[in-house]
Amino acid sequence: MDRLEALKRLLPSKVDTSPSERRRHGKDEGYPGEGEVLAVVYPEGVEDVQKALAFARETGVAVIPFGAGTSLEGALLPVGEAISLDLSRMNRVLEVRPEDFLAVVEPGLTRKALNEALKGTGLFFPVDPGADATLGGMAATNASGTTTVRYGGMRANVLALQVVLASGEVLELGRGVRKTSAGYDLKDLFIGSEGTLGVITRLTLRLHPLPEHVHTLRVFFPGVEEAAEASYRVMATGLPVARLELLDELALRALNRYLGAGFPERPALFVEFHSSTKEALEAESALALSLMEEAGALEVEAAKTEEERKKQWEARHQAYWALVHLFPGHRFMITDTAVPLSRLPEMVRFAQGLLEEMGLVGNILGHVGDGNFHTLVPVRPEDYGKAEAYAERLVHKALELGGTCTAEHGVGLRKRKYLPLEHGPALDWMRKLKALLDPQGLLNPGKVV
Structure with a gap:
C-alpha cells in the first residue's frame, strides 16, 4: 500500500495532501528557502499524535510540529522527506483556575484566543511575540515579546507540559505550582527545543493580574545610541518597567506610511509602566523620564486614552510588515x-x-x-x-x-553554525540528548543541533 494512503487510513479526514497545503507547511515567514512536505496531518488529540509518530517510526518519514507558521529561522522547512503535524485543531481551553492564576490549554490555541477566554477573570497571559502565534509553538521556540521585561518569556510562564516523545510515550513534565525542586527540570528542556525532542500536546500556563494603572509614553531621541543608553539607565534603576522598546527613524517612517500613525520620525523608546496604585505609577514614570532626559531625550508624548495606548503597541507589532510594505x-x-x-x-x-x-x-x-x-x-x-x-x-x-x-x-536552520561558538563542548551534550530522546532522528531533523 502507498505510504500516504496508509497514513490516510490511519488518520481518516485528518490528512491533507493538496499541493497548496504541502507548500504552505514547508516554509516560515523569515527564512529565504522553501520546501514541500509529503502531507499535512491535523491531529485532534494525543492519540492522533501517537498514530502520526507510529507512522514515522514505521516508514522513516520525519515529523515537523507546526503551529501558526510564524517562525523566522527555517525551523519548519523539511530536510528530506517529512510530514507536517499541524496542531491547530487542538485548540481548546481545558481549564481556567483564577484562584491559582493558571490555565490549562491545548497547543493549537493562540495567545489572543486565550486572553479572550480570560475576559472577566481579571487575569491575562502576557507573552506577546507580535504574531498571533499558537501557545504550543510559542513554547517550542521559547517566544517572548514586548512585555518580557516585566513578565518574562514562555519559559517563565509555562508551569507544566504534556509531551509525546518520538517513541509515542507520553510524559507529564512540571507541576501546576509556582516552584518545585522535585528532580531534573525536564520541562524546560522541551521549551525552546523547536519540536526536535517531542511534540507538546498540553500546556499549563501562569496567568497574571491585569494592571490597575497603566502609563504609556513615546520618548524621542537624536539617535539610536542615545535611546539605547537611556534604556540602560532606566533598567539599571530596577524600575518595574512593563515594556521598553526601541524603534529607529526608519521604523517610524515605515509605520507612518503603512498605518498613518503620525509619529515624529526620530529614534524613540516606547515605554509602559504597570502599577497597582496611581501614586507609584506617577513616581516611577517621573524617575524614568528624568533618566531619559539626562541621556538626551528631545520630546515626550503620552498615550492619553486606552485606544491610543492599544494603537501604539499595535504599531510596534506591525513594524516588520510596515517595512515590508516600504x-x-x-x-x-x-x-x-x-x-x-x-x-x-x-x-x-x-x-x-x-x-x-x-x-x-x-x-x-x-x-x-x-x-x-x-x-x-x-x-x-x-x-x-x-x-x-x-x-x-x-x-x-x-x-x-x-x-x-x-x-x-x-536556531532553526539559519543559526546552527553559531552554536559551537556559543556553547562549545555543551553542544555535544545537546546532541546526545537529542539522540537519546529521538534515536531515529524523526522529530524535525536537521534543526538546532
Whole structure:
C-alpha cells in the first residue's frame, strides 16, 4: 500500500495532501528557502499524535510540529522527506483556575484566543511575540515579546507540559505550582527545543493580574545610541518597567506610511509602566523620564486614552510588515542578537555603523529592556548574501560581548553554525540528548543541533 494512503487510513479526514497545503507547511515567514512536505496531518488529540509518530517510526518519514507558521529561522522547512503535524485543531481551553492564576490549554490555541477566554477573570497571559502565534509553538521556540521585561518569556510562564516523545510515550513534565525542586527540570528542556525532542500536546500556563494603572509614553531621541543608553539607565534603576522598546527613524517612517500613525520620525523608546496604585505609577514614570532626559531625550508624548495606548503597541507589532510594505520586492534579513544590558549601547552603535560600512539600509528595533534588538535589512534577492554577511558579523560581535546569537527567534536552520561558538563542548551534550530522546532522528531533523 502507498505510504500516504496508509497514513490516510490511519488518520481518516485528518490528512491533507493538496499541493497548496504541502507548500504552505514547508516554509516560515523569515527564512529565504522553501520546501514541500509529503502531507499535512491535523491531529485532534494525543492519540492522533501517537498514530502520526507510529507512522514515522514505521516508514522513516520525519515529523515537523507546526503551529501558526510564524517562525523566522527555517525551523519548519523539511530536510528530506517529512510530514507536517499541524496542531491547530487542538485548540481548546481545558481549564481556567483564577484562584491559582493558571490555565490549562491545548497547543493549537493562540495567545489572543486565550486572553479572550480570560475576559472577566481579571487575569491575562502576557507573552506577546507580535504574531498571533499558537501557545504550543510559542513554547517550542521559547517566544517572548514586548512585555518580557516585566513578565518574562514562555519559559517563565509555562508551569507544566504534556509531551509525546518520538517513541509515542507520553510524559507529564512540571507541576501546576509556582516552584518545585522535585528532580531534573525536564520541562524546560522541551521549551525552546523547536519540536526536535517531542511534540507538546498540553500546556499549563501562569496567568497574571491585569494592571490597575497603566502609563504609556513615546520618548524621542537624536539617535539610536542615545535611546539605547537611556534604556540602560532606566533598567539599571530596577524600575518595574512593563515594556521598553526601541524603534529607529526608519521604523517610524515605515509605520507612518503603512498605518498613518503620525509619529515624529526620530529614534524613540516606547515605554509602559504597570502599577497597582496611581501614586507609584506617577513616581516611577517621573524617575524614568528624568533618566531619559539626562541621556538626551528631545520630546515626550503620552498615550492619553486606552485606544491610543492599544494603537501604539499595535504599531510596534506591525513594524516588520510596515517595512515590508516600504520595500516591495525585497527579501529581509532579521537579526536577533542580545547582549548584557551594559553592552547594549555599544552593540547598537556597532550595528548601525556596520550598516553604513557595508552600504546597507537597515531598521534597528527591539526589546532593549532585555538587551535584545533586531536589525531588519531589506535587500534585493540577488544581494541576500550581503545581508547574510552583515548578520554573521553582528552575531560574532554579540558573542564577543558575552551575548547570544538568538534571544527569541530560535536556531532553526539559519543559526546552527553559531552554536559551537556559543556553547562549545555543551553542544555535544545537546546532541546526545537529542539522540537519546529521538534515536531515529524523526522529530524535525536537521534543526538546532
